[in-house]
Amino acid sequence: MDLVTLQGWLDNASFGVLFATMLVYWGCVAFPTAPYVQTVGSTGMAIANLSIAALLGARWIDAGYFPLSNLYESLFFIAWGITAVHFIAESMSRSRLVGAFTAPTAMAITAFAALSLPDAMQHAEPLVPALKSNWLMMHVSVMLLSYACLMVGALLAIAFLIVTWGQTVELRGSSVGTGAYRDAKYRLRRNGAAVTLPVAPASLAPSGGTAVLPTTAPSVTASSTSGAVTLSPQRLTLADTLDNISYRIIGLGFPLLTVGIIAGAVWANEAWGSYWSWDPKETWALITWLVFAAYLHARITKGWQGRRPALLAASGFAVVWICYLGVNLLGKGLHSYGWFL
Amino acid sequence: MGFSISVVLMPSKSPSAAPASSPHPNPHPPTPAPAKGTRLSRVGLGLRHYLKRELLPLLADLRLAIALLLAIALFSTLGTVIEQGESLAFYQSNYPADPALFGFLSWRVILLIGLDHVYRTWWFLALLILFGASLTTCTFKRQIPALRWFSRTWNFYTTPRQFEKFALSAEFADRSLESVVPLLEKRRYRVFQRDNLLYAHKGLVGRIAPVVVHASMLLILVGAIIGSMTGFFAQEMVPSGETFRVQNVFDAGPWAERQIPKDWSVHVNRFWIDYTPEGGIDQFYSDLSVLDDQGAEVKRKTIHVNEPLRYKGVTLYQADWAIAAIRIHLNNSPVLQLPMAQINAGGSGRLWGTWIPTKPDLSEGVSVIAKDLQGTVIIYDQQGQIAGTLRQGMGADVNGVQLGLDELVGSTGLQIKADPGIPLVYAGFGLLMLSVMLSYFSHSQVWGLVEGDTLFMGGKTNRAQVAFEREMVAMFDQLV
Numbered sequence: 001m002d003l004v005t006l007q008g009w010l011d012n013a014s015f016g017v018l019f020a021t022m023l024v025y026w027g028c029v030a031f032p033t034a035p036y037v038q039t040v041g042s043t044g045m046a047i048a049n050l051s052i053a054a055l056l057g058a059r060w061i062d063a064g065y066f067p068l069s070n071l072y073e074s075l076f077f078i079a080w081g082i083t084a085v086h087f088i089a090e091s092m093s094r095s096r097l098v099g100a101f102t103a104p105t106a107m108a109i110t111a112f113a114a115l116s117l118p119d120a121m122q123h124a125e126p127l128v129p130a131l132k133s134n135w136l137m138m139h140v141s142v143m144l145l146s147y148a149c150l151m152v153g154a155l156l157a158i159a160f161l162i163v164t165w166g167q168t169v170e171l172r173g174s175s176v177g178t179g180a181y182r183d184a185k186y187r188l189r190r191n192g193a194a195v196t197l198p199v200a201p202a203s204l205a206p207s208g209g210t211a212v213l214p215t216t217a218p219s220v221t222a223s224s225t226s227g228a229v230t231l232s233p234q235r236l237t238l239a240d241t242l243d244n245i246s247y248r249i250i251g252l253g254f255p256l257l258t259v260g261i262i263a264g265a266v267w268a269n270e271a272w273g274s275y276w277s278w279d280p281k282e283t284w285a286l287i288t289w290l291v292f293a294a295y296l297h298a299r300i301t302k303g304w305q306g307r308r309p310a311l312l313a314a315s316g317f318a319v320v321w322i323c324y325l326g327v328n329l330l331g332k333g334l335h336s337y338g339w340f341l
Numbered sequence: 342m343g344f345s346i347s348v349v350l351m352p353s354k355s356p357s358a359a360p361a362s363s364p365h366p367n368p369h370p371p372t373p374a375p376a377k378g379t380r381l382s383r384v385g386l387g388l389r390h391y392l393k394r395e396l397l398p399l400l401a402d403l404r405l406a407i408a409l410l411l412a413i414a415l416f417s418t419l420g421t422v423i424e425q426g427e428s429l430a431f432y433q434s435n436y437p438a439d440p441a442l443f444g445f446l447s448w449r450v451i452l453l454i455g456l457d458h459v460y461r462t463w464w465f466l467a468l469l470i471l472f473g474a475s476l477t478t479c480t481f482k483r484q485i486p487a488l489r490w491f492s493r494t495w496n497f498y499t500t501p502r503q504f505e506k507f508a509l510s511a512e513f514a515d516r517s518l519e520s521v522v523p524l525l526e527k528r529r530y531r532v533f534q535r536d537n538l539l540y541a542h543k544g545l546v547g548r549i550a551p552v553v554v555h556a557s558m559l560l561i562l563v564g565a566i567i568g569s570m571t572g573f574f575a576q577e578m579v580p581s582g583e584t585f586r587v588q589n590v591f592d593a594g595p596w597a598e599r600q601i602p603k604d605w606s607v608h609v610n611r612f613w614i615d616y617t618p619e620g621g622i623d624q625f626y627s628d629l630s631v632l633d634d635q636g637a638e639v640k641r642k643t644i645h646v647n648e649p650l651r652y653k654g655v656t657l658y659q660a661d662w663a664i665a666a667i668r669i670h671l672n673n674s675p676v677l678q679l680p681m682a683q684i685n686a687g688g689s690g691r692l693w694g695t696w697i698p699t700k701p702d703l704s705e706g707v708s709v710i711a712k713d714l715q716g717t718v719i720i721y722d723q724q725g726q727i728a729g730t731l732r733q734g735m736g737a738d739v740n741g742v743q744l745g746l747d748e749l750v751g752s753t754g755l756q757i758k759a760d761p762g763i764p765l766v767y768a769g770f771g772l773l774m775l776s777v778m779l780s781y782f783s784h785s786q787v788w789g790l791v792e793g794d795t796l797f798m799g800g801k802t803n804r805a806q807v808a809f810e811r812e813m814v815a816m817f818d819q820l821v
Binding site: 129241245259265276287293297 | 403404406407410411413414417418420421425460565574617619621622623624625645646647649656658660756757758760763766767770773774777778780781804805806807808810
């Protein structure tokens with residue numbers, strides 16, 4: 001089997017696998033008690049990740065340069081990035097909701113690249129002179145990885161907004177204890193004063209006087225919480241977790257975006273003498289950077305935690321797409337890959 | 342202006358009774374108004390008062406910073422939607438006054454508020470300056486003072502009440518601090534202990550790095566300003582075999598004069614294009630020699646896109662190309678060189694053409710069109726009909742005359758610039774990349790207190806809440 005046939009086979013396979021994975025994850029959310037479903041979903045994601053990696057590897061061998069020169073290749077690279085970041089987000093949050101959002105996104109991207117992109121745009125073309133540089137790999141791969149991170153982070157923010165729909169959210173401070181109860185042998189509290197736990201099922205309440213200190217408790221916490229304390233450790237809620245993992249993933253994408261933009265600026269300065277020329281793609285990368293910088297700062301603004309930063313992050317999803325694809329529709333500037341300088 | 346804003350470096354919910362949320366508790370007590378004194382000094386004092394009590398807190402306000410970030414983002418989009426730097430006629434034909442786009446966006450409006458050059462308008466630059474001011478104020482007024490608080494090693498908490506406010510806290514009967522220390526050290530915490538008190542932290546770099554992020558952005562801004570004040574841009578289109586001095590400066594800062602080279606010139610030994618077998622452009626090359634005052638070669642380099650030539654702070658980039666001239670002969674004439682001019686091809690690629698007389702009185706001739714330097718030209722007769730093609734080194738019979746094509750002479754388009762701000766900008770780039778990555782680290786702090794025979798533990802982190810919770814719960818589980 002030659003490399004070209006292999007590529008044609010792999011791109012359809014990755015689309016098919018991602019489609020199945022999406023259905024599995026959705027099933028996983030619909031039937032939260034079903035066993036092994038999340039494992040099946042993760043396996044599907046891993047297979048998709050590997051087949052896209054194999055596809056890009058085959059093209060690398062085929063064309064002789066890192067395959068990031070046209071839309072088809074960059075779409076597959078970004079889909080690969082999303083599946084990779086999916087694993088980071090899933091292992092951080094241990095939530096099956098992650099796949100329910102990342103799988104359809106990755107599926108849609110591979111579908112667009114493999115099925116609706118015209119054949120002429122799928123072929124590897126020789127690089128135009130402006131792109132013949134080692135900077136290409138550095139700049140473009142880092143940019144696309146940052147898009148993948150920011151997209152997954154924004155998706156988690158959207159998930160957070162859906163989960164908290166119609167609720168007044170007060171993160172970290174408040175606690176609505178939906179987390180798992182464990183067999184606690186010590187007293188753990190979250191913001192003493194604000195604990196308003198639903199009554200723990202009696203069966204799960206710790207049995208009497210193990211190593212705990214119910215006897216000393218009143219002397220310590222008599223202040224305001226003596227009635228409401230629980231002896232069970234209270235975990236972050238699903239909303240808390242989604243919010244924080246969204247923040248961490250965006251926190252991963254933001255440095256990548258910074259490095260990618262700087263690599264592009266240095267390349268531009270080395271290649272044609274200007275590190276910033278307000279080219280549309282450049283400008284949109286800056287806009288993306290500014291929007292996520294605003295998000296990061298909104299999170300540490302007192303009284304703005306919760307939905308407001310999440311709305312910013314969710315809107316960042318659209319901004320990343322405009323930056324990645326929308327600008328090319330304008331057909332202007334250095335990043336249309338068509339013209340010399 | 343008592344905005345209660347918590348900044349990166351400030352704990353939003355400090356369990357301590359100390360005024361941690363304001364490391365600067367009112368640093369500027371109200372200045373008593375001078376009973377006597379000149380009017381001038383009173384104005385001066387009033388100004389200082391205004392600066393310290395009104396302006397600086399406003400500039401350091403995080404909400405202003407967020408508003409500025411989003412405003413710059415919003416206004417930046419304008420320049421990507423509306424074409425920049427086009428001619429008046431372009432805007433008149435694309436944005437007619439009647440019917441105006443969206444009912445108001447006519448070419449008059451565009452020119453009035455400068456939407457044809459958004460990034461150079463006074464209001465956009467003012468926005469950037471305001472952003473720089475906010476950045477500076479935040480860095481010096483908030484981040485650096487707050488850093489002092491976090492670099493202390495004696496942030497002990499002494500009463501159980503303080504542990505109640507923690508996001509994560511626990512109490513254990515019959516446990517000592519000594520049982521906690523190895524758990525913390527295994528997780529790479531730095532542990533400080535005094536009597537019955539314990540403080541441990543890790544990831545302090547996550548607190549310092551954001552300060553460096555802001556400082557390096559200031560460095561980039563300063564470098565950019567220096568560059569725009571003292572740098573210049575020039576473009577030269579030079580035929581193969583000619584010597585030029587940098588003259589066609591199209592953009593220079595007010596103090597750029599010293600940068601423009603006067604005591605050296607550049608000779609273009611040769612310009613050529615490599616083509617791929619399919620006829621596409623592979624690469625553009627210019628073989629350049631730098632000549633001193635006496636015309637002696639001091640440096641020579643073949644440049645191409647992505648590989649410029651640098652000399653005395655000035656950089657020459659391969660940026661463009663054109664066809665300068667055609668070298669032909671008629672019958673047995675010596676080789677003649679005729680200049681070629683670019684023809685308006687209506688946007689479908691670039692074409693160059695010239696007219697070659699075929700009679701001594703110039704009453705007849707042919708037009709010659711070339712589109713690249715691959716060595717083929719197309720001949721058109723007086724009536725505008727194609728009369729054939731001509732390859733380099735070959736001849737063709739036109740109007741009874743033997744026309745031979747010797748060579749197409751290319752000219753190289755060079756972008757020439759000097760930017761003395763580059764070292765600062767690059768230093769800022771390097772620091773920014775490093776510090777923005779280090780900002781990912783989460784600063785985790787853990788406190789311990791033994792009172793009676795009860796161990797109190799509590800902790801918090803500023804970024805990785807989920808991971809920190811897991812870490813704390815794992816430690817608590819081990820303590821039991």
